[in-house]
Amino acid sequence: MSNKSKIWLSSPHMGGTEMKYIQEAYDTNWVAPLGPNVNGFEKDLESYNGIGHASALSAGTAAIHLALILLGVGAGDEVIAQSFTFSATVNPITYLGATPVLVDSEEQTWNMCPLALKEAIEDRMAKGNKPKAIIPVHLYGMPSNMKAINAIADEYEIPVVEDAAEALGSSLDDKKMGTWGKFGILSFNGNKIITTSGGGALLSEDEELIAKSRFLATQARDNAPHYQHTHVGYNYRMSNITAGIGRGQMEVLDDHVEKRREVNAWYKNILKDIPGISFQTEPTNDYYSNYWLTSILVDPKQTGGITREDLRLALEKENIESRPLWKPMHMQPVFADCPYYGGNVAEEMFENGLCLPSGSNLTSEDLNRIKKVLTEVFHSASVTQE
Numbered sequence: 001m002s003n004k005s006k007i008w009l010s011s012p013h014m015g016g017t018e019m020k021y022i023q024e025a026y027d028t029n030w031v032a033p034l035g036p037n038v039n040g041f042e043k044d045l046e047s048y049n050g051i052g053h054a055s056a057l058s059a060g061t062a063a064i065h066l067a068l069i070l071l072g073v074g075a076g077d078e079v080i081a082q083s084f085t086f087s088a089t090v091n092p093i094t095y096l097g098a099t100p101v102l103v104d105s106e107e108q109t110w111n112m113c114p115l116a117l118k119e120a121i122e123d124r125m126a127k128g129n130k131p132k133a134i135i136p137v138h139l140y141g142m143p144s145n146m147k148a149i150n151a152i153a154d155e156y157e158i159p160v161v162e163d164a165a166e167a168l169g170s171s172l173d174d175k176k177m178g179t180w181g182k183f184g185i186l187s188f189n190g191n192k193i194i195t196t197s198g199g200g201a202l203l204s205e206d207e208e209l210i211a212k213s214r215f216l217a218t219q220a221r222d223n224a225p226h227y228q229h230t231h232v233g234y235n236y237r238m239s240n241i242t243a244g245i246g247r248g249q250m251e252v253l254d255d256h257v258e259k260r261r262e263v264n265a266w267y268k269n270i271l272k273d274i275p276g277i278s279f280q281t282e283p284t285n286d287y288y289s290n291y292w293l294t295s296i297l298v299d300p301k302q303t304g305g306i307t308r309e310d311l312r313l314a315l316e317k318e319n320i321e322s323r324p325l326w327k328p329m330h331m332q333p334v335f336a337d338c339p340y341y342g343g344n345v346a347e348e349m350f351e352n353g354l355c356l357p358s359g360s361n362l363t364s365e366d367l368n369r370i371k372k373v374l375t376e377v378f379h380s381a382s383v384t385q386e
């Protein structure tokens with residue numbers, strides 16, 4: 001193992017003003033859940049995304065859970081989800097006693113295949129169980145084909161919950177991801193494009209439902225001097241301290257997106273002449289990805305036998321983190337019994353795919369270290385000198 005400093009896949013990147021907001025909370029003794037930073041962060045999210053309402057929560061997972069509750073998902077129901085994702089997309093379905101119905105990806109965006117979605121809906125309806133919601137995911141920041149997905153969702157009148165945990169700052173037709181469905185969810189976990197150390201948000205145009213999400217997220221306390229409850233509640237609200245980090249991070253979000261897109265362009269340039277390497281790429285100019293993680297497919301038939309695992313291990317030896325793509329949920333032991341629709345698009349991507357270090361805080365020294373490994377693995381002649 002190398003004694004060089006670790007290069008992370010994606011690490012927290014503070015902008016500078018976060019401490020100001022935290023200090024303010026401290027000085028005014030708003031060291032509590034809720035407070036001015038939570039309200040301010042929600043306003044920032046609303047105006048940045050161009051959406052009516054946002055509630056700041058303890059995690060993206062909590063946001064998905066609440067969205068499904070607000071859509072009335074319960075025991076025995078079915079919810080359609082993209083199979084190619086992180087488990088947090090699907091876990092909340094099972095918290096409610098509902099069954100995930102998993103759908104394959106398309107090759108263009110790597111996200112939910114509209115054809116497989118339609119097939120899933122029709123087959124579940126034929127079996128007498130109309131799905132209660134559809135959860136597409138914007139993997140690694142790449143927008144899903146929301147125009148096709150929404151058209152199908154509208155046709156069958158099934159609400160869409162967009163998992164935009166990885167896609168804050170991405171857009172399709174200049175409309176931000178997270179604003180295309182009935183609900184959108186965001187995550188501010190430590191490795192996301194901005195972070196609050198841990199946190200999430202629920203977005204919607206529906207003021208009443210967002211108000212209800214805040215109510216459910218604070219233990220569902222009815223309006224009474226004593227503690228009175230007519231609903232089961234949750235402790236899912238964001239704290240006023242972490243929301244302070246979020247307010248500072250919002251000031252540098254667009255810089256982070258720009259930097260991640262530069263890193264993506266840098267990889268595309270240095271690897272452009274290597275046969276057998278392809279990138280997750282915006283299919284048309286309507287798509288704008290934050291390129292949270294730059295992701296490649298390595299086809300050993302064209303690279304002279306070099307696999308993504310060879311590359312991953314070579315990077316690891318130099319203390320550089322990279323990671324295989326998400327293992328699809330239908331291949332996970334815990335979800336193996338769930339219905340699945342589609343082919344082997346996600347399976348093959350998982351087999352051959354790798355996420356490369358993509359942080360907005362990568363230095364030119366970091367990039368040089370990464371390039372050196374890529375050069376060695378794929379032979380010096382083919383890696384383009386920039």
Ligand SMILES: *Cc1c(COP(=O)(O)O)cnc(C)c1O
Nearest residue numbers: 059060061086088089165187189
């Ligand atoms: C990070 C992530 C989540 C969960 O967010 P948390 O804030 O970690 O709970 C959900 N879905 C996807 C696709 C994610 O990447």
